[in-house]
Amino acid sequence: MSDTAWKPRLVALDVDGTLLDPATQTVSDVVRSAVRRAVDAGAxxxxxxxxxxxxxxxxxxxxxxxxxxxLCSNGAVVADAATREVLSVQTFDPAPVVAELTTRLPGASFAVEQIGTGSLVTSKFREHQLHGPQQLASLDELAAEPVPRLIASWDEHDPAEVLAVLDGAALPGCTFTIDHYEPWVTVVPRGVTKGAVLEKIRAEQGIPAEDTFAAGDGDNDVQMLRWAAHGVAMGQAPEIVRAAADEVTGPVAEDGLATALDRWFR
Incomplete structure (x- = not known):
């Protein structure tokens, strides 16, 4: 959509690799200002x-x-943006998933989200990977209760190896995505994607489907980009993500999101 008269009313934005540059772990002033202009314009x-x-x-x-x-945890957790109150949670039984992944990814580290308090982990993750306190646990402890999100990190392996090992896999009761930059798998309840949850929000708010915009760079953004009337892939995104988008903007290191938003929110 190149018509500058059109303005999206629902703007969905990925964080890491889209809003935030993973190399610097910051949101640039340029991107922050572009987002504020969208908000000020009523989006x-x-x-x-x-x-x-x-x-x-x-x-x-x-x-x-x-x-x-x-939308947090790829949509498994929805929170109020102002108060941070958790509005909805979808969970799954991690036990059969852990059993399957320990077979396919021997030696992997696991983490499950404890909403609002941190994570249970089988070994410590780097701070930028998991946010909040990390509590060490055995696999049995980690898999004992339903969770909204599980992460498996296969250290010392390449992301392409993870992709190959899990090609065609079906994890019980779950949807999973694979990181293109780290050897890392994110698992959420079956049917939960950013796109599916955004569609629910769009319908609840009465926003026309043709007035939706999304930007992202990862495997977990593919459904969101397909959902949006105008989906934008970041310049560093792999081909599978680019193919799901209507447009490819500049990479995150070059403030590609601002370039895309500025077309409508100058």
Whole structure:
């Protein structure tokens, strides 16, 4: 959509690799200003991320978002953007998933989200990977209760190896996505995607489907980009993500999101 008279009313934005540059772990002033212009123009901006609520909160603060909702854990957890109150949670039984992944990814480290408090982990993750306190647990302890999100990190392996090992796999009761930059798998309940949850939000708010915009760079953004009337892939995104989008903008390191938003929100 190149018509500058059109303005999206629902703007869904991924965090890592879209809003935030993973190399610097910051949201640039240019991107922050572009998002603020969208908000000031009346668009409903929704942060849609694989991060937990704890990991999403600093981004909401940085962007100054004080209305609407945030999609966390790829949509398994929805929170109020202003109060950070958790509005909805979808969970799954992690036990059969852990059993399957320990077979396919021997030696992998696991983490499950404990909403609002941190994560149970089988070994410590780096701070930028998991946000909030990490509590060491055995596999049995980690898999004992239903969870909204499980992460498996296959250290010392290449992301392409993870992709190959899980090609065609079906994890019980779950949907999973694979990171293109780290050897890392994110698992959420079956049917949960950013796109599916955004569609529910769009319908509840009465926003026309043709007035939706989304931007992202990862495997977990593919359904969201297909959902949007205008989907934008970041310049560093792999081909599978680019193919799901209507447009490819510049990479995150070059403020590609601002370039895309500025077409409508100058």
């Amino acid at each position: 409903q901006v929704v942060v849609a991320t694989g991060r937990s609520v704890l990991g999403t909160a600093p981004i909401l603060d940085e962007l100054g978002l004080t209305s609407g909702v945030a």
